[in-house]
Amino acid sequence: MLVRDFIEDSLYNPHYGYFPKQATIFSNSDTMVDFSQIRNGNQFQELVAERYAGYGMDKAGPGRQIFHTPTELFRPYYGQAIAQCLVSEYLLKYFPYEDFNVYEIGAGNGTLATDILSFIQERYPEVYDRTHYTIIEISQSLVKQQLKRLQEHSCAKVVHKSVFRWDVREPAPCFMVAMEVVDNFAHDIVRYNMKTLEPFQTYVCIDNSGDFSLDYTKITDPLISSFLSLRHNLSHPLPLPTILQRFPRLRQLYGNMPFVSNLSPPEYVPTRLLSLLYTLRSQFPLHRLLLTDFSSLPDAVPGYNAPVVQTRFQNTMVACSSILVKQGFFDIFFPTDFERLRDMYENVLSQPPSFVGNASHTLPLPPPRPTPLWHSVSPLALGSEFFSSTPGNRRSPLDGTLSSSGLPVGQRRSGVFSHEEFMQTYADLDRTRLGNGENPLLDYYKNVKFLF
Incomplete structure (x- = not known):
C-alpha cells in the first residue's frame, strides 16, 4: 500500500490502530491547577510528572501510550484563549447577522470544546445563544467521551466521521478548529x-x-x-x-x-493535509481556519519533513529510526511547515468558483452564499498593505471578483504566529503565571505555531 495508507492503518485502524486501541490522552480535568501557588517551572514539571505517575507503571512490552496537549496541561485557560480568539473574530465580522458556527476536527477528550463553550456561556451569553458547535471525530471511543463531557451544552453535537469523508456542505460562515490534529495526518x-x-x-x-x-x-x-x-x-x-x-x-x-x-x-x-484543504474548499466555502501544531520535531527518522516514530516502553518514550514498525503500537507524527501550508491553503481557496483541479478533486461549487458584510466596504479601500505580495504568482485583488470562499481574489486569509505570540494576544496570562514570575503557557511549546 502507499505510505500514507500504511500510516493511516497504523494510527486509525479500528481493530488495532494506535489511537483506537493504545493511545490515552493525559487528562487534567478533575482538579484545576492554581498556577499562582506553584513556585517555579521545576515544581510545575514535578506536578505534571506526579499526574502521569497516577496512570500506573507499565507492564512488560509496550506500555500505555499517554500523551498530553496544551488544552489539558493549561486547562481551562488555554481553551479560553482559543474561545477569545474565535469570539473576537465573530463579533468583528458576523454578529448579529450570522450564527456562531464552530467545527472542531478531532476533539480528543472533548476538553477544549467544553472549555470554549463554558467560557462563551459565562462571558458572552448573547453569542452563546447563537452558537452551534460540531465535533468531527473519527474515533468511536472518543465520541462517547465527548458526548458525556458536553451533555450540559445542548448547542454541541458530535459526528462520528472522518473529516476526509465529510459530505455535508456548510453554506454559512463558520470557524474550523484543528488543534494538535494535522501532525497525525498521513504523509x-x-x-x-x-x-x-x-x-x-x-x-x-x-x-x-x-x-x-x-x-x-x-x-x-x-x-x-x-x-x-x-x-x-x-x-x-x-x-x-x-x-x-x-x-x-x-x-x-x-x-x-x-x-x-x-x-x-x-x-x-503532506498529501492528507492537502486533502483537508480540498475538503474545506468544497464543503466549508466561507470558513475561517484556526490550526495549531508542531513546526519542528527532534529525533525524527531520516528524511526531509520526516516524522517522529515513538512508543512508550517501561515508562519511557523511545524514538525509532524507521516508519516500518508494528501497526498500532507506535505514534507517528509530523512537523508542519506553516509558511508553506499558508501558501498552499491560500492558493487552493483563492481559486474562483469555476476552478476545476485534478480529475480526482473536481469541485463543482455553487455560487458563494452572500453575507451582509460583503458590500459594506470595498476591499481596495483598506489600503495596499492589507494584501500580501507573496507568493509571487498570486493574482492581484480585483474589486468585485470573488473566490470560492467569498473573499476578493488575492486577499490574504491567514497569518502564521508562534505559540507565544498567539497566547500573548488572546490568553489571560495572569492566570498561568507562577510564583516566581515564570509563565509556562508562554515558555512551553516553542516548536508550535498557529495558522489563523
Whole structure:
C-alpha cells in the first residue's frame, strides 16, 4: 500500500490502530491547577510528572501510550484563549447577522470544546445563544467521551466521521478548529531520480515472513500528483541541493559516483493535509481556519519533513529510526511547515468558483452564499498593505471578483504566529503565571505555531 495508507492503518485502524486501541490522552480535568501557588517551572514539571505517575507503571512490552496537549496541561485557560480568539473574530465580522458556527476536527477528550463553550456561556451569553458547535471525530471511543463531557451544552453535537469523508456542505460562515490534529495526518514518501529529477512514489510491501520493505514506482497516485503540481505552481523548491537542480551535468557526475544511491533521500509530503484543504474548499466555502501544531520535531527518522516514530516502553518514550514498525503500537507524527501550508491553503481557496483541479478533486461549487458584510466596504479601500505580495504568482485583488470562499481574489486569509505570540494576544496570562514570575503557557511549546 502507499505510505500514507500504511500510516493511516497504523494510527486509525479500528481493530488495532494506535489511537483506537493504545493511545490515552493525559487528562487534567478533575482538579484545576492554581498556577499562582506553584513556585517555579521545576515544581510545575514535578506536578505534571506526579499526574502521569497516577496512570500506573507499565507492564512488560509496550506500555500505555499517554500523551498530553496544551488544552489539558493549561486547562481551562488555554481553551479560553482559543474561545477569545474565535469570539473576537465573530463579533468583528458576523454578529448579529450570522450564527456562531464552530467545527472542531478531532476533539480528543472533548476538553477544549467544553472549555470554549463554558467560557462563551459565562462571558458572552448573547453569542452563546447563537452558537452551534460540531465535533468531527473519527474515533468511536472518543465520541462517547465527548458526548458525556458536553451533555450540559445542548448547542454541541458530535459526528462520528472522518473529516476526509465529510459530505455535508456548510453554506454559512463558520470557524474550523484543528488543534494538535494535522501532525497525525498521513504523509507519502517521494524520492527523486538524481540524474533526471523524476519523482517516484513509495509503497510499503510485506513479504511472507512478515518483514516490511519499500518499493518505488513512477507517480500514478492523483493526490501525490496534485501536491507536486501545487508545489510547482507555488515555486516551493525541491528538497535537493540547489546546485544539483540547476546543473544537469553535475547530477550526472554525482549519479555515477560509486556507492551513491540513484534516488534522493526520502521526502515526506503532506498529501492528507492537502486533502483537508480540498475538503474545506468544497464543503466549508466561507470558513475561517484556526490550526495549531508542531513546526519542528527532534529525533525524527531520516528524511526531509520526516516524522517522529515513538512508543512508550517501561515508562519511557523511545524514538525509532524507521516508519516500518508494528501497526498500532507506535505514534507517528509530523512537523508542519506553516509558511508553506499558508501558501498552499491560500492558493487552493483563492481559486474562483469555476476552478476545476485534478480529475480526482473536481469541485463543482455553487455560487458563494452572500453575507451582509460583503458590500459594506470595498476591499481596495483598506489600503495596499492589507494584501500580501507573496507568493509571487498570486493574482492581484480585483474589486468585485470573488473566490470560492467569498473573499476578493488575492486577499490574504491567514497569518502564521508562534505559540507565544498567539497566547500573548488572546490568553489571560495572569492566570498561568507562577510564583516566581515564570509563565509556562508562554515558555512551553516553542516548536508550535498557529495558522489563523
